[in-house]
Amino acid sequence: MNETITGPILTTDGIPLKVSLQKSEKRNKIRAFLLVVPLLAFILVTFLIPIGDMLLRSVDDSYINTVFPKTFKEYEKWDRQGLPSEELYKTMFFEVKESEGYAIGKASTRMNYAKSGWKSLLKKSKRKFKKIEEGPYKEQMIAIDKKWADMEYWKAIGVMVDATTAGYYLNAVDLKYNVDKDVVWQKENRRIYNQTWVKTFKVSILVMFFCLMLGYPISYLLSTLPLKYSNLLMICVLLPFWTSLLVRTVAWMVMLQQKGVFNNLLVMSHIISDENRFALMYNETATIIVMTQILLPFMVLPLYSVMKTISPNYMRAALNLGASPLHAFWKVYMPNSIPGISAGCMLVFILAIGYYITPELVGGKDGQMIGNWIAYHLKTTLNWGLCAALGAILLGVLTVLYWVYNKLVGIENIKLG
Amino acid sequence: MLKLIKATFLGLIAMAFTASSYADITFVSWGGAYTASQQKAYVDTWSKGSGVTVENYNGGLGEIKAQVEAGNVTWDVVDVLPDQAITGCDEGLFAKVDQSSFINDMVVPPVSDCVVPQIFWAYTAFYSKSAFPGKKPKNIKDFFNVEKFPGKRGIHTWANALIEMALVADGVKAKNVYKVMSTPEGIDRAFAKLDTIKDHVVFWSAGSKPLELVSSGEVVMALAYNGRIGAAVLSEGKDFEYIWDATVLEQEYLVAIKGGNEKEALEFMAHASTAQALADQAKYIPYGPMRKSSIDIIKKGEPWFIKDGGNIDIMPHMPTAPKVLKRAVIGDPVWWADNGAEVNERFGAWKGN
Numbered sequence: 001m002n003e004t005i006t007g008p009i010l011t012t013d014g015i016p017l018k019v020s021l022q023k024s025e026k027r028n029k030i031r032a033f034l035l036v037v038p039l040l041a042f043i044l045v046t047f048l049i050p051i052g053d054m055l056l057r058s059v060d061d062s063y064i065n066t067v068f069p070k071t072f073k074e075y076e077k078w079d080r081q082g083l084p085s086e087e088l089y090k091t092m093f094f095e096v097k098e099s100e101g102y103a104i105g106k107a108s109t110r111m112n113y114a115k116s117g118w119k120s121l122l123k124k125s126k127r128k129f130k131k132i133e134e135g136p137y138k139e140q141m142i143a144i145d146k147k148w149a150d151m152e153y154w155k156a157i158g159v160m161v162d163a164t165t166a167g168y169y170l171n172a173v174d175l176k177y178n179v180d181k182d183v184v185w186q187k188e189n190r191r192i193y194n195q196t197w198v199k200t201f202k203v204s205i206l207v208m209f210f211c212l213m214l215g216y217p218i219s220y221l222l223s224t225l226p227l228k229y230s231n232l233l234m235i236c237v238l239l240p241f242w243t244s245l246l247v248r249t250v251a252w253m254v255m256l257q258q259k260g261v262f263n264n265l266l267v268m269s270h271i272i273s274d275e276n277r278f279a280l281m282y283n284e285t286a287t288i289i290v291m292t293q294i295l296l297p298f299m300v301l302p303l304y305s306v307m308k309t310i311s312p313n314y315m316r317a318a319l320n321l322g323a324s325p326l327h328a329f330w331k332v333y334m335p336n337s338i339p340g341i342s343a344g345c346m347l348v349f350i351l352a353i354g355y356y357i358t359p360e361l362v363g364g365k366d367g368q369m370i371g372n373w374i375a376y377h378l379k380t381t382l383n384w385g386l387c388a389a390l391g392a393i394l395l396g397v398l399t400v401l402y403w404v405y406n407k408l409v410g411i412e413n414i415k416l417g
Numbered sequence: 418m419l420k421l422i423k424a425t426f427l428g429l430i431a432m433a434f435t436a437s438s439y440a441d442i443t444f445v446s447w448g449g450a451y452t453a454s455q456q457k458a459y460v461d462t463w464s465k466g467s468g469v470t471v472e473n474y475n476g477g478l479g480e481i482k483a484q485v486e487a488g489n490v491t492w493d494v495v496d497v498l499p500d501q502a503i504t505g506c507d508e509g510l511f512a513k514v515d516q517s518s519f520i521n522d523m524v525v526p527p528v529s530d531c532v533v534p535q536i537f538w539a540y541t542a543f544y545s546k547s548a549f550p551g552k553k554p555k556n557i558k559d560f561f562n563v564e565k566f567p568g569k570r571g572i573h574t575w576a577n578a579l580i581e582m583a584l585v586a587d588g589v590k591a592k593n594v595y596k597v598m599s600t601p602e603g604i605d606r607a608f609a610k611l612d613t614i615k616d617h618v619v620f621w622s623a624g625s626k627p628l629e630l631v632s633s634g635e636v637v638m639a640l641a642y643n644g645r646i647g648a649a650v651l652s653e654g655k656d657f658e659y660i661w662d663a664t665v666l667e668q669e670y671l672v673a674i675k676g677g678n679e680k681e682a683l684e685f686m687a688h689a690s691t692a693q694a695l696a697d698q699a700k701y702i703p704y705g706p707m708r709k710s711s712i713d714i715i716k717k718g719e720p721w722f723i724k725d726g727g728n729i730d731i732m733p734h735m736p737t738a739p740k741v742l743k744r745a746v747i748g749d750p751v752w753w754a755d756n757g758a759e760v761n762e763r764f765g766a767w768k769g770n
Contacts, residue, residue, distance in 0.1 A: 105507025116759040120751050123507065189608075190759065192766040199769070258569075259634045282619050360574075364620045365768045368574075373765070379477025381758040382504060 051395070058388035061165040067107040068095050072161050080179060084154055089138040096122065097129040113171075113383055115156035121147045155179040168389035173197070193373065193390075200369045203287055203359075204352040210292040211348045212341065215299035219340070222300070223307035234304075241297040249361050252290045256280040282364025290362050295351055299344035306340030342414045346405070350398060370394065439467040440678040442493040442685055448473035449624070450648045454701035455496070459694040467681045478505050485510050485676055493677040494685055496535065499528045499668040499750030500757060506531035511672040512679045519690060522708045524737070525668070528750050532670035533690035534707035536698065539667065539736035539745065540578035541643040542660040543627075548637045556662035556744075560638055561586040561610060563617045570614055571630040571639030574622045576764035577753055578640070578665035581746045583610035585663035591746045598752065604760065608767055620768070631657065647703035647734040651722055659734075661741045667748045668707065696721075705737030712737070 008016040065072060070091045078084045096104060104126050111118035128144045141148040159167055159177040170176050170183060174191040178184045185191070218237065222230050240248060255261050263277040272278070280286060310333065318328035356371030363369070374390050377383040405411070444460065446452045452471060460469050472492070474480065478501050484490045497505065505511045511531035520527065523534055542560045544553070554566050561583065563570075572579060581594045587610045589597050597603035619636050621627050627639035628649050643664065649655040671689060673682035688694065695706035696714035700723045706712060715721050720728035732738050736745070 102507065102509030105509060109504060109508060112755065113758065116756045118755075119504075119507070120755045123503075189766060190762045192762050192769070195766070195769055257633070257635050360622055364574075365615075365618070368765070368769070375479075376761070377758075379475075379479035380501075380761075382478055382482060382508065383758065384482075 054388045055392055057385055058168050058392045059164045062163040064107050064110050064160050065163050067103045071095050086136055086138050089141055093137045096125055114159055115153055121145055168385040171386050172389040172393055196370050204349050206288050207291045207352045208345050208349045211296050211299040215296055215303055219300050219303035219307050222304045237297055237300050249358055284367040286362040287359045287367035290358050295348045298347045302343035303340040306337055310336045339414055440681055441468040442678050442681045443470045444494045445472045445474050445492045446496040450702055454698045457701055458698035459689040463688055481510050490674050490677040492674050493682040495672055497670055497672055500754040502528050502532050502670045503754045512675050522710050524707055531672050533686045535669040536704035537666050537737050538704045539643045539664040540640050541664045542640050543646045543657050544638040545631050546656040546658050557582050557586045561614055568637030569617050569619050571619050571621055571627045571636040574620045576760045580607040581665050582663050583607040594746050595749045595752050643736045644702045644704045662744050664745045665748050666745050699731055703731055703734035705735045
């Protein structure tokens with residue numbers, strides 16, 4: 001019996017082994033995939049779609065084009081020197097008069113972002129145009145409201161003509177389109193976002209830094225103390241963590257305000273005089289102090305979990321070999337704790353940069369962050385395009401920082417526990 | 418006999434039918450003493466078969482817009498500020514309302530077709546009597562005068578009403594305020610006036626905060642919602658004193674959210690905006706009803722405010738009392754719907770620099 005196998009190896013039912021294997025492999029893959037489908041769907045629905053929607057919103061300007069298609073077409077013919085022609089007034093007139101439902105209301109909200117005043121102008125016009133039966137329309141419109149004779153309103157239409165716009169992103173960094181669609185600075189007294197961006201990053205970095213400075217020794221102590229003491233200390237770290245954010249914020253108000261506990265103690269012990277109480281509340285200092293305290297556990301926990309794994313023998317060996325304690329710490333202990341430092345800093349920074357309620361409560365005049373502006377536009381002006389742009393920039397900046405971090409330190413060097 | 422059984426049976430079916438055809442509604446308002454007054458005045462007396470769940474929110478249209486856009490409306494009736502009543506109605510977030518039953522009975526015409534009237538409230542300056550043993554501040558000029566009355570001032574973190582007050586303090590007549598504000602120079606003038614107290618202000622954003630600031634001595638004077646000051650004086654016996662000058666009178670409305678249980682919501686709103694309901698609300702909080710006939714009911718019924726150990730006259734605490742109204746700025750929600758975003762951005766820049 002000297003049968004040599006030629007051709008592919010077959011299974012008992014005559015199918016080549018390779019094919020059969022692939023088949024069963026495929027089945028396994030599908031099974032494995034089906035297991036993660038719920039999770040994938042969950043992430044898709046709750047995470048990717050909303051973020052995608054947000055990114056779309058930040059550039060979408062199409063609605064206004066569906067309300068004023070003819071006006072916008074006619075608008076292109078306007079030379080932007082003197083007032084528009086009767087023809088443009090006429091198309092505007094009919095598109096306002098004949099619009100149905102909420103079209104004008106929604107459009108006017110959008111147009112009001114480009115030039116304050118459009119909202120009431122369109123509302124009033126919609127009401128009064130009903131009575132106008134025949135042209136010429138220009139004079140009659142101006143008679144209804146003088147704003148129709150104001151070039152600024154007409155010029156403002158120019159920035160809304162395209163269905164997609166970078167306008168919201170420009171707004172988010174204190175820029176805007178002028179009438180010729182050139183990018184120019186926002187009016188000086190309205191420039192608010194760039195200074196808020198700078199402040200947001202400054203506060204986040206400072207909070208991260210202070211958390212690290214305060215958290216590192218605590219974590220070290222936690223990881224080296226005998227269990228019965230370290231447990232107690234751990235509870236001290238976790239107890240505030242479990243307390244409501246608002247309760248802690250309000251507690252800080254009581255502590256730090258001008259007639260608060262801290263200032264009273266200083267005055268009572270004659271360290272400062274009654275007139276020179278420190279302003280520690282309702283400003284940027286307050287934002288930093290309170291946020292540091294609130295975010296501290298997010299630094300301590302990853303640091304602790306990493307430090308727990310650093311064998312004390314390393315330090316002993318270094319000291320034994322003649323290194324000074326400082327040198328041993330710097331060369332041996334600190335590098336070993338870098339994964340914890342990275343994780344803690346990332347966590348604290350990312351949480352801090354989007355903080356909203358604490359700055360709102362204690363920030364006062366100069367402690368407000370970008371999150372507060374997002375909330376303002378989300379709730380009050382309904383300018384969700386601008387919100388989306390602010391959010392997208394925040395997301396973009398974090399992605400860039402993450403990438404830089406990955407290049408510098410390496411993402412494998414991060415450890416949460 | 419058979420007829421009786423039949424009739425009872427049919428009656429029961431009809432009852433079951435009406436009961437089940439009434440959906441429960443969710444009524445959303447601002448919480449605190451204000452919601453409590455609404456609860457007693459017209460939520461507790463609502464007996465049309467549908468239950469009313471009361472929730473709190475922080476103002477703004479964000480949540481409402483999100484609910485309507487997602488087609489998942491869980492709020493039915495919401496208590497809103499006037500500029501939001503305008504924007505929300507324009508955007509198609511609110512249902513239209515039949516206003517014929519009250520439109521001729523209102524102190525000012527309603528701001529949009531989607532609202533039923535509630536109350537007037539006012540941004541009002543106040544101080545603690547103990548903070549000024551000697552000369553006491555009397556008008557808004559004193560509020561802006563830190564040399565005559567040294568000490569910190571508590572003001573809110575947004576521009577509404579501050580611009581108006583600053584202009585009155587700078588010499589503009591209350592009734593001309595919005596005319597001045599509609600010019601760029603007018604806004605500059607208001608900010609210039611605000612500059613004079615900038616180094617002496619503490620900002621607040623929650624309505625209870627100014628009372629706390631004044632009580633603790635953190636500030637010597639503050640702006641607050643008049644109802645909060647009134648509640649503290651009437652119910653807690655605080656020694657606060659109103660500065661009834663250049664109070665900025667704001668309106669408050671109820672709206673029905675589109676796509677919610679509109680039928681029940683509109684019926685509830687009709688019940689909640691009767692002259693009697695609005696008058697009853699003033700038994701528990703000193704806000705001024707927006708219907709003229711409610712004020713008559715209150716005047717006839719004084720002492721109206723309910724308190725243990727004897728009721729108290731409410732009219733002296735009302736932002737719509739004639740002597741207050743004479744010196745008040747009637748807030749213009751249309752102006753703020755137009756210019757709110759721009760002025761508030763500028764206000765933000767002013768605060769931060």
